[in-house]
Amino acid sequence: MLLFSILLFSGFSYNGVGYIPMLMDRSELEVSVQLVGSALPIRNPGRIYIFQNWLLLVEQYKGIHLIDNTDPANPVRRDFLRVPGCQSMAVRNGVLYVDNAVDLVGVKIDINTLQALEIARNRKALPEINSPDGYIPWGFSRANRPANTEIVGWTNKTAEL
Amino acid sequence: MKKILMLLALTGLIFSCETLGGDSSNDSSTGTGGSMARFTCIGDYLYTVDESYLQTFDISDSTKIIRTSRIQANWNNRIETIFPVDSLLFLGSTSGMYIYNLKDPATPKFVYLYTHVVSCDPVVVQGKYAYVTLRTEHDNWSCNRGLDQLEVLDLSRINAPRNVGTYPMVNPRGLGIDGAHLFICDGMDLLVMDATDPLDLKELKRIELDGTPYDVIAKNGILTLSYSSGLKQYAYSNDTIQEISTIY
Numbered sequence: 001m002l003l004f005s006i007l008l009f010s011g012f013s014y015n016g017v018g019y020i021p022m023l024m025d026r027s028e029l030e031v032s033v034q035l036v037g038s039a040l041p042i043r044n045p046g047r048i049y050i051f052q053n054w055l056l057l058v059e060q061y062k063g064i065h066l067i068d069n070t071d072p073a074n075p076v077r078r079d080f081l082r083v084p085g086c087q088s089m090a091v092r093n094g095v096l097y098v099d100n101a102v103d104l105v106g107v108k109i110d111i112n113t114l115q116a117l118e119i120a121r122n123r124k125a126l127p128e129i130n131s132p133d134g135y136i137p138w139g140f141s142r143a144n145r146p147a148n149t150e151i152v153g154w155t156n157k158t159a160e161l
Numbered sequence: 162m163k164k165i166l167m168l169l170a171l172t173g174l175i176f177s178c179e180t181l182g183g184d185s186s187n188d189s190s191t192g193t194g195g196s197m198a199r200f201t202c203i204g205d206y207l208y209t210v211d212e213s214y215l216q217t218f219d220i221s222d223s224t225k226i227i228r229t230s231r232i233q234a235n236w237n238n239r240i241e242t243i244f245p246v247d248s249l250l251f252l253g254s255t256s257g258m259y260i261y262n263l264k265d266p267a268t269p270k271f272v273y274l275y276t277h278v279v280s281c282d283p284v285v286v287q288g289k290y291a292y293v294t295l296r297t298e299h300d301n302w303s304c305n306r307g308l309d310q311l312e313v314l315d316l317s318r319i320n321a322p323r324n325v326g327t328y329p330m331v332n333p334r335g336l337g338i339d340g341a342h343l344f345i346c347d348g349m350d351l352l353v354m355d356a357t358d359p360l361d362l363k364e365l366k367r368i369e370l371d372g373t374p375y376d377v378i379a380k381n382g383i384l385t386l387s388y389s390s391g392l393k394q395y396a397y398s399n400d401t402i403q404e405i406s407t408i409y
Contacts, residue, residue: 042390042409045389045392046197047194048386049193049194051193056192057387057392067408069385072383072394075392075394088200090194090201090207092220095220099209104209104226106226120223120225120226121226122218122226125226127212127214
């Protein structure tokens, strides 16, 4: 969280419950896709993708666990690719395509030596991440939040309080 | 191998109804997504689905991601999932299952929309059958009016899929099929069904989990399952299924 320097702010709610967005400056978003260099615990797992002997597991809004699954009875979390706003992924020719919030990013990945390098980015190719309620509250629309910020996830307001 | 044969079988079926071009589904440079997938790579293209669009990106040059098409579903649709089978894309949406063909891989072409009650629904396909789960989400305005059930659709005529089975579920999400094994994330359980006869599915086992299951991939006798507490794997064969690992 600190590394992402995510801005959390409240000030809008309906009926006292709901979600507030995690925001990131665009300049930070565009350099945010990085290997952490160590494995992280699985907290909010999402979609799964099998690539060769590896399992890729989305950590909702945070990135992708790189799991060595050579022995399915003993899978090993090897590293974590940080991708703020991540929900989906697919691989082609050694390039991992992933959603970095509204941007679609290509990451050249050598999974066996655990190297990753962003090589392509299509900005604002994807819609903004809706809150788990299925929409973006008016108070957090582009016009009503700090300029040049992107929504990289949502957090339950009641849980924060 | 079995899967490839299944795909070939389906290809035959589809060719009998529609002439499709392109053959890119067995590209070994890509991987396998689960039924909840929103991205899939086929040949030189990346296909994505999001709230209301099916988008196509040319990724033949790995340093570029170039949009070649952006197709909007009906205003009240939310596209949830994408499942590629040979030269077809099956999209699960809040109002039904879309089928697009990839005769022109840069611009998918609409083939059919199988409509049903408003629900959130992933879809998987094997042989000439599609398996669709319909889920109610009480906290989500766009799919809180549906049913919780599994539907089996006969795709013999790709322009006119036909319901050949409906099974009540608790609250189904991802699903996966591999030969005679159909796996469904249902409520807090992993439901295993015998799909030997797609017209008469039988419940084999309901495995209670210590969390809510989300996505599954069934491949080569190994079931990989993501659930709210972590990642589990099971080995399955014939009528046995055994948990082999869990990581958190």
